[in-house]
Amino acid sequence: xxxxxxxxxxxxxxxxxxxxxxxxxxxxxxxxxxxxxxxxxxxxxxxxxxxxxxxxxxxxxxxxxxxxxxxxxxxxxxxxxxxxxxxxxxxxxxxxxxxxxxxxxxxxxxxxxxxxxxxxxxxxxxxxxxxxxxxxxxxxxxxxxxxxxxxxxxxxxxxxxxxxxxxxxxxxxxxxxxxxxxxxxxxxxxxxxxxxxxxxxxxxxxxxxxxxxxxxxxxxxxxxxxxxxxxxxxxxxxxxxxxxxxxxxxxxxxxxxxxxxxxxxxxxxxxxxxx
Amino acid sequence: xxxxxxxxxxxxxxxxxxxxxxxxxxxxxxxxxxxxxxxxxxxxxxxxxxxxxxxxxxxxxxxxxxxxxxxxxxxxxxxxxxxxxxxxxxxxxxxxxxxxxxxxxxxxxxxxxxxxxxxxxxxxxxxxxxxxxxxxxxxxxxxxxxxxxxxxxxxxxxxxxxxxxxxxxxxxxxxxxxxxxxxxxxxxxxxxxxxxxxxxxxxxxxxxxxxxxxxxxxxxxxxxxxxxxxxxxxxxxxxxxxxxxxxxxxxxxxxxxxxxxxxxxxxxxxxxxxx
Amino acid sequence: xxxxxxxxxxxxxxxxxxxxxxxxxxxxxxxxxxxxxxxxxxxxxxxxxxxxxxxxxxxxxxxxxxxxxxxxxxxxxxxxxxxxxxxxxxxxxxxxxxxxxxxxxxxxxxxxxxxxxxxxxxxxxxxxxxxxxxxxxxxxxxxxxxxxxxxxxxxxxxxxxxxxxxxxxxxxxxxxxxxxxxxxxxxxxxxxxxxxxxxxxxxxxxxxxxxxxxxxxxxxxxxxxxxxxxxxxxxxxxxxxxxxxxxxxxxxxxxxxxxxxxxxxxxxxxxxxxx
Numbered sequence: 001x002x003x004x005x006x007x008x009x010x011x012x013x014x015x016x017x018x019x020x021x022x023x024x025x026x027x028x029x030x031x032x033x034x035x036x037x038x039x040x041x042x043x044x045x046x047x048x049x050x051x052x053x054x055x056x057x058x059x060x061x062x063x064x065x066x067x068x069x070x071x072x073x074x075x076x077x078x079x080x081x082x083x084x085x086x087x088x089x090x091x092x093x094x095x096x097x098x099x100x101x102x103x104x105x106x107x108x109x110x111x112x113x114x115x116x117x118x119x120x121x122x123x124x125x126x127x128x129x130x131x132x133x134x135x136x137x138x139x140x141x142x143x144x145x146x147x148x149x150x151x152x153x154x155x156x157x158x159x160x161x162x163x164x165x166x167x168x169x170x171x172x173x174x175x176x177x178x179x180x181x182x183x184x185x186x187x188x189x190x191x192x193x194x195x196x197x198x199x200x201x202x203x204x205x206x207x208x209x210x211x212x213x214x215x216x217x218x219x220x221x222x223x224x225x226x227x228x229x230x231x232x233x234x235x236x237x238x239x240x241x242x243x244x245x246x247x248x249x250x251x252x253x254x255x256x257x258x259x260x261x262x263x264x265x266x267x268x269x270x271x272x273x274x275x
Numbered sequence: 276x277x278x279x280x281x282x283x284x285x286x287x288x289x290x291x292x293x294x295x296x297x298x299x300x301x302x303x304x305x306x307x308x309x310x311x312x313x314x315x316x317x318x319x320x321x322x323x324x325x326x327x328x329x330x331x332x333x334x335x336x337x338x339x340x341x342x343x344x345x346x347x348x349x350x351x352x353x354x355x356x357x358x359x360x361x362x363x364x365x366x367x368x369x370x371x372x373x374x375x376x377x378x379x380x381x382x383x384x385x386x387x388x389x390x391x392x393x394x395x396x397x398x399x400x401x402x403x404x405x406x407x408x409x410x411x412x413x414x415x416x417x418x419x420x421x422x423x424x425x426x427x428x429x430x431x432x433x434x435x436x437x438x439x440x441x442x443x444x445x446x447x448x449x450x451x452x453x454x455x456x457x458x459x460x461x462x463x464x465x466x467x468x469x470x471x472x473x474x475x476x477x478x479x480x481x482x483x484x485x486x487x488x489x490x491x492x493x494x495x496x497x498x499x500x501x502x503x504x505x506x507x508x509x510x511x512x513x514x515x516x517x518x519x520x521x522x523x524x525x526x527x528x529x530x531x532x533x534x535x536x537x538x539x540x541x542x543x544x545x546x547x548x549x550x
Numbered sequence: 551x552x553x554x555x556x557x558x559x560x561x562x563x564x565x566x567x568x569x570x571x572x573x574x575x576x577x578x579x580x581x582x583x584x585x586x587x588x589x590x591x592x593x594x595x596x597x598x599x600x601x602x603x604x605x606x607x608x609x610x611x612x613x614x615x616x617x618x619x620x621x622x623x624x625x626x627x628x629x630x631x632x633x634x635x636x637x638x639x640x641x642x643x644x645x646x647x648x649x650x651x652x653x654x655x656x657x658x659x660x661x662x663x664x665x666x667x668x669x670x671x672x673x674x675x676x677x678x679x680x681x682x683x684x685x686x687x688x689x690x691x692x693x694x695x696x697x698x699x700x701x702x703x704x705x706x707x708x709x710x711x712x713x714x715x716x717x718x719x720x721x722x723x724x725x726x727x728x729x730x731x732x733x734x735x736x737x738x739x740x741x742x743x744x745x746x747x748x749x750x751x752x753x754x755x756x757x758x759x760x761x762x763x764x765x766x767x768x769x770x771x772x773x774x775x776x777x778x779x780x781x782x783x784x785x786x787x788x789x790x791x792x793x794x795x796x797x798x799x800x801x802x803x804x805x806x807x808x809x810x811x812x813x814x815x816x817x818x819x820x821x822x823x824x825x
Contacts, residue, residue: 027304027320029577033746038794043746044650045577048620051651058650070323100319100333101326194531196308196318237791241512244313245527252795256744302579302595345598375594375608376601469806471583471593516787519588520802 001183001269002215006222007260009209014040018060018211020204023047023077025067025096028197032063035201038256039226041208047073052080060211062089063203064111066104067096074107081115090118090210090219093165094203098122099129112163118216120159121168121203121224128155131162149173153182153272166220170202174224175272178217185221186268187228189235195248202227205255221269229266230254276458276544277490281497282535284484289315293335293486295479298322298352300342300371303472307338310476313531314501316483322348327355335486337364338478339386341379342371349382356390365393365485365494368440369478373397374404387438393491395434396443396478396499403430406437424448428457428547441495445477449499450547453492460496461543462503464510470523477502480530496544504541505529551733551819552765556772557810559759564590568610568761570754573597573627575617575646578747582613585751588806589776591758597623602630610761612639613753614661616654617646624657631665640668640760640769643715644753648672649679662713668766670709671718671753671774678705681712699723703732703822716770720752724774725822728767735771736818737778739785745798752777755805771819779816780804 019042022032029045036043046055049072056062062084064077084091098108108130111117120127133155152175160167160179169175174185192198206223213219234250242250295311297304297320304320311318321330324347331337337359339352359366373383383405386392395402408430427450435442435454444450449460467473481498488494509525517525570586572579572595579595586593596605599622606612612634614627634641648658658680661667670677683705702725710717710729719725724735742748756773763769784800792800 025320026301026576027308030305030580030746033577034794034798037744037746044647045575045618046647046650047618048653050621051619051653054651054653068320068322069326071325097319097321100321101329103323103326103329194312196305196312241528241532243528244309244531245524248309248527249524249795249799252798253791253793256794257791300595301576302583305580343595343597344601346600372594372596375596376604378598378601378604469587471580471587516803516807518803519584519806520799523584523802524799 001221001271002218003264006218007264009212009222010258010260010263012212013208016212017042018208019044019058020061020063020207020211021056021059021080022063022065022204023052023073023080024063024065024200027067028200031197031201032204034252035255036204036208038252039205039208041211047076049076049079052076053083056080056083056089057087059089061207062091063094063207064091065094065096065200065203066098066108067200069104069107077111078114081111085116090216091115092119092121092203092207092210093117094200095120095122095126095130096200098126105129117163117165118210119166119168119206119220120163121170121206123199124152124155124169124171127159127167127169131159149175149184153177157182166216168206168220168224170199170224174228176217176220176224182272183221184270184272185225185228187225187232187266189231191235191244191247192227192231195244198227225267225269226258226263229263230258276496276546277493278539281493282539284487284497285533285535285538287487288483291487292317293483294319294333295336295338295482295486296321296331296334296355297338297340297479298327298348298355299338299340299475302342303475306472306476307479309527310530311479311483313527314480314483316486322351324351324354327351328358331355331358331364332362334364336482337366338369338482339366340369340371340475340478341373341383342475344379344382352386353389356386360391365491366390367394367396367478367482367485368392369475370395370397370401370405371475373401380404392438392440393485394441394443394481394495395438396445396481398474399427399430399444399446402434402442402444406434424450424459428452432457441491443481443495443499445474445499449503451492451495451499457547458496459545459547460500460503462500462507464506466510466519466522467502467506470519473502500542500544501533501538504538505533551771551821552768553814553817556768557814559762559772560808560810560813562762563758566762567592568758569594569608570611570613570757570761571606571609571630572613572615572754573602573623573630574613574615574750577617578750581747581751582754584802585805586754586758588802589755589758591761597626599626599629602626603633606630606633606639607637609639611757612641613644613757614641615644615646615750615753616648616658617750619654619657627661628664631661635666640766641665642669642671642753642757642760643667644750645670645672645676645680646750648676655679667713667715668760669716669718669756669770670713671720671756673749674702674705674719674721677709677717677719681709699725699734703727707732716766718756718770718774720749720774724778726767726770726774732822733771734820734822735775735778737775737782737816739781741785741794741797742777742781745794748777775817775819776808776813779813780808
């Protein structure tokens with residue numbers, strides 16, 4: 001893993017302050033905006049069909065998140081996505097709850113067909129849903145994997161190949177693959193799955209990194225591992241009486257003070273040989 | 276009051292991790308998601324008409340909240356509500372700001388006619404509005420009751436009988452009734468009314484409890500009193516310079532560490548004889 | 551500057567608890583509600599076309615914020631705005647990201663033509679966009695001014711005259727003008743621009759003050775400087791390891807405990823002679 005290069009990306013984000021256009025859900029939209037700011041990028045959250053083309057044209061990355069999805073937002077994603085493709089702006093796709101309804105699943109597959117996605121990020125149930133395999137889905141927050149990591153890697157590679165995209169599956173461990181090579185990120189904390197929005201905000205981090213490098217595999221690893229590292233550091237910063245409220249605050253504290261050196265010291269990434 | 280049974284419900288939620296489908300407003304949707312997670316349940320917030328039927332089918336409870344209401348969300352509530360009724364999934368109804376516009380009031384009454392609601396939760400103004408009595412309404416946060424608790428109980432029983440539902444009126448004290456028996460929950464803190472979303476999040480708590488018991492009276496008491504107990508504990512945890520920002524964080528801390536034993540020690544519930 | 555009068559407004563808000571109707575964006579809607587509560591006013595956030603007329607009729611101020619804008623919200627703003635004008639209810643206008651799309655800009659100008667706005671609040675890029683001058687716009691959070699304060703004052707006066715309105719331009723320093731007189735507010739902190747929603751919430755503060763005085767110039771100064779003073783105080787309250795998460799919490803603490811005396815001791819306002 002090119003950890004030295006990733007370390008440099010933190011500085012690149014802060015120096016270039018890239019604009020990350022989000023078309024995202026109403027539940028965690030504020031978390032996504034704040035996490036994008038915390039890492040040093042600039043969020044813009046417009047989702048109206050008649051303005052997304054103009055707005056994405058000024059952006060450095062586009063994030064499409066399927067939470068609280070509907071027909072109108074689908075149209076906006078299609079329009080913005082096609083424009084982003086035209087202009088070479090990287091697109092991160094977060095198929096939140098895609099197994100929860102056939103509407104969502106059909107539209108997700110249409111988007112994947114009509115636009116080129118650089119990076120897909122989801123939990124095991126969501127990502128496996130995209131290739132018609134039913135990972136156990138319950139709501140949108142089921143990140144506990146009973147599946148062995150080998151199975152997760154296999155599914156990730158399958159999806160990466162099917163859609164010619166980097167795939168990130170987040171869970172107790174996170175898997176990143178481009179279809180050939182794969183790696184595992186061990187960082188993380190159980191409490192990340194107990195507060196709303198950490199999955200969506202990982203997407204914002206990945207999109208922020210994808211805005212400052214053409215190596216989208218690195219961007220995916222950088223984004224997902226930053227959430228894991230910060231999730232661990234936030235837990236360590238808690239005192240005994242603290243619960244999920246304080247944890248969420250400390251997580252933002254960590255995200256806003258994260259840099260390449262701290263990341264480099266604390267990240268635990270392993271390349272995977274499994275083929 | 277069957278406090279022993281309620282104490283057991285906390286553990287049931289954590290063990291069963293029930294899925295609570297919210298069709299709710301844009302202001303406090305994130306608070307509702309986080310409070311649902313904090314108590315140990317799983318939130319899903321879909322509100323698009325074409326997918327709510329499928330999504331509610333997998334849920335253990337349905338919460339309908341009228342904040343930032345519109346025609347589309349009304350349709351989604353009707354569709355989801357009918358499906359929930361068919362499948363025996365309990366529905367909690369929170370008529371936020373129902374006195375604020377005739378559109379909202381008419382649609383609320385239509386929903387109450389077309390679907391069977393297990394539990395109605397609102398402040399005095401909202402609940403009395405449902406039977407054409409004008410409680411003093413100002414915005415959606417007017418929980419200070421000048422009315423005597425006897426009047427509040429009378430209105431609550433009237434509404435419970437009119438809609439064949441459990442009714443919770445929250446305020447300085449909270450009243451719960453099924454039309455015959457009633458009780459008063461004394462727990463709470465003035466500051467709960469000074470932060471946005473504690474009312475809506477009480478609805479999420481009630482819905483989470485209704486997902487693990489068929490005794491909806493108990494579920495209503497459990498949910499509303501949990502918010503009261505945690506509101507008191509959060510206030511005690513403050514230091515002198517702390518204000519509403521820290522209070523909101525401490526409230527989430529308390530909600531996420533609440534259990535049956537703590538609740539049992541601190542709750543103050545009185546059965547009411549008044550007929 | 552009539553600082554004595556402004557000091558009195560804090561108490562007036564707490565005593566009268568004015569209702570501030572927001573038609574605003576989905577990103578920061580919760581922050582706006584909480585800041586309105588923190589200062590002692592009451593928020594109502596309805597944006598559905600069929601109910602805004604009725605709701606604004608009960609309000610003491612109306613805030614129109616262009617974030618996550620669309621055709622439907624434009625219609626609601628027009629309807630609510632006309633009604634507010636009829637009833638003499640003051641309107642605060644926050645043209646968030648108005649330079650980001652031609653749709654947003656055209657609709658903003660239509661609103662400014664069709665309804666009488668008391669106070670316009672935005673950053674330099676947004677406000678200068680309203681008179682066809684392209685301030686450097688990047689997303690919605692670009693508040694760093696390279697422009698000299700004289701240029702900012704000149705643009706502010708131009709916009710104030712063009713739309714017969716008080717104009718607030720927020721940034722490293724804030725400028726308030728009615729087209730003739732102008733003043734500069736020096737309070738503030740760099741971190742205010744690193745968390746989402748402080749600009750929008752300044753609008754909520756200004757609207758809350760405009761609900762308790764007819765002197766909208768004073769209301770604008772009071773609202774924008776309150777955010778600046780609290781932003782400074784929140785920074786001073788931080789400990790070494792704290793980041794943006796804690797800062798956001800401390801900001802709410804400060805807003806909820808702010809009063810006229812504290813404001814009077816810490817505000818730094820200068821009248822401007824420049825004509």
